[in-house]
Amino acid sequence: MKYLIVGLGNIGPEYADTRHNIGFMVLDELAKQEGTRFQNSRLAYYTEVSHKGRTLCLVKPTTYMNLSGKALNHWMKDLKIPIENVLVIVDDLALPLGTLRLKPKGSAAGHNGLKNIEATLGHSNYARLRFGIGDNYPKGRQVDFVLSKFDKDELPELPALIDRSIEMVKSFVTIGTELTMTRFNK
Numbered sequence: 001m002k003y004l005i006v007g008l009g010n011i012g013p014e015y016a017d018t019r020h021n022i023g024f025m026v027l028d029e030l031a032k033q034e035g036t037r038f039q040n041s042r043l044a045y046y047t048e049v050s051h052k053g054r055t056l057c058l059v060k061p062t063t064y065m066n067l068s069g070k071a072l073n074h075w076m077k078d079l080k081i082p083i084e085n086v087l088v089i090v091d092d093l094a095l096p097l098g099t100l101r102l103k104p105k106g107s108a109a110g111h112n113g114l115k116n117i118e119a120t121l122g123h124s125n126y127a128r129l130r131f132g133i134g135d136n137y138p139k140g141r142q143v144d145f146v147l148s149k150f151d152k153d154e155l156p157e158l159p160a161l162i163d164r165s166i167e168m169v170k171s172f173v174t175i176g177t178e179l180t181m182t183r184f185n186k
Contacts, residue, residue, distance in 0.1 A: 023089040043071040069120025095132025
């Protein structure tokens with residue numbers, strides 16, 4: 001059984017460890033914990049890990065955020081993974097830092113990566129793990145905020161949140177969306 005786990009972010013050192021790249025950060029830590037490395041492949045950095053008899057195909061799109069759908073669609077087709085086995089990990093301004101929410105589907109809520117995935121797929125019926133990054137920015141400074149690094153007082157919280165995100169990914173592939181939501185969404 002294969003699952004496509006897509007962490008959203010932007011490539012390049014100037015975007016490393018920014019709020020918008022939390023999807024990359026979660027997959028980087030998962031790969032590290034499983035002792036694997038990403039390889040540069042078609043439209044994405046790619047690696048696979050196994051968990052309880054399932055193959056998790058980890059994808060970090062190299063298309064930049066605004067074309068995330070192109071990479072997701074390519075890998076879904078290439079690996080023949082049905083939409084119900086796809087999980088997108090994304091930063092979310094509407095949730096406070098420390099809040100993690102798994103959703104079976106939903107709106108793009110203004111997120112360019114999700115908007116592009118929705119436009120590419122023609123629907124929004126795919127699971128997403130929304131990682132709250134807060135909305136502590138002055139009016140009109142949203143772009144600067146999401147492309148900035150986490151504040152010093154936020155950094156100590158990140159490792160536990162990333163580990164919890166990984167637990168949620170593993171739960172999603174073993175017990176599914178609904179049970180994972182019951183267990184983790186508070």
